[in-house]
Amino acid sequence: MQEWTEDRCNLDIDIIALPGWSDATSKISLLMGDETQRPDIIWWWNMEADYTKWVDAGLLMDVSPYMKKYTNMVDYYNSVDPGVMFYASGDNGIYRIPGDVAEPACETLWIRKDWLDNLGLAVPTTLDELDELKEIHGKQVEDYQKYLEEYNK
Structure with a gap:
């Protein structure tokens, strides 16, 4: 997507990966405070006080x-x-x-029906059943990771 956007819009995009949620707001504040590193576009969240300061300072x-x-x-x-x-x-x-x-595909839990069918499981109708699926999926992921580790030796 980055390459497609760069080609289509004649842009040079540098994506800055932020640290985990707890440190990301600090990183954004530091970047916005440094004129030489200030990003052109920010995915912003939970920084209302900083946002107001940026508007007032004419940075946005x-x-x-x-x-x-x-x-x-x-x-x-x-x-x-x-x-x-x-x-x-x-x-x-x-x-x-x-x-x-929020829209139908945003922040919605999706469970693949073919995965359930493959395991002979029914669609969960209670939180307990959903929790059981979480455990089954977690075990499958662990097993697959062990398989990959063995395969890559």
């Missing part, structure tokens, strides 16, 4: 003109959750595009 761009020009973006968000654009907007513009919009 108002994207509302793009929202007006490319109405399909706003139409999409409104079709999923009409309130989502309200939360992305501020008094003096829109400085963030919503990311984690």
Whole structure:
């Protein structure tokens, strides 16, 4: 996807991998504070105080003109959750595009029916049955990892 986007849009993308959730906000704050390393695009979360400081300092761009020009973006968000654009907007513009919009395929538990069928298992209907599936899957992953370790020796 990175190469496709770079070719299609004539871009040079450097993806910065962030540390775990607990250290990521610190890393983003450090990057935003350093003019030479400040990213052009950030996947932002749970940093409302920092975000407000960045807006006030003029570090973020108002994207509302793009929202007006490319109405399909706003139409999409409104079709999923009409309130989502309200939360992305501020008094003096829109400085963030919503990311984690709940939709049928977002943050949903999926269990492959063919996997259940292969093991002769029924679709779980209780949390206890789901917990049993978790244990079965975990055991399969462990077994597969052991197989790979032996195979790669």
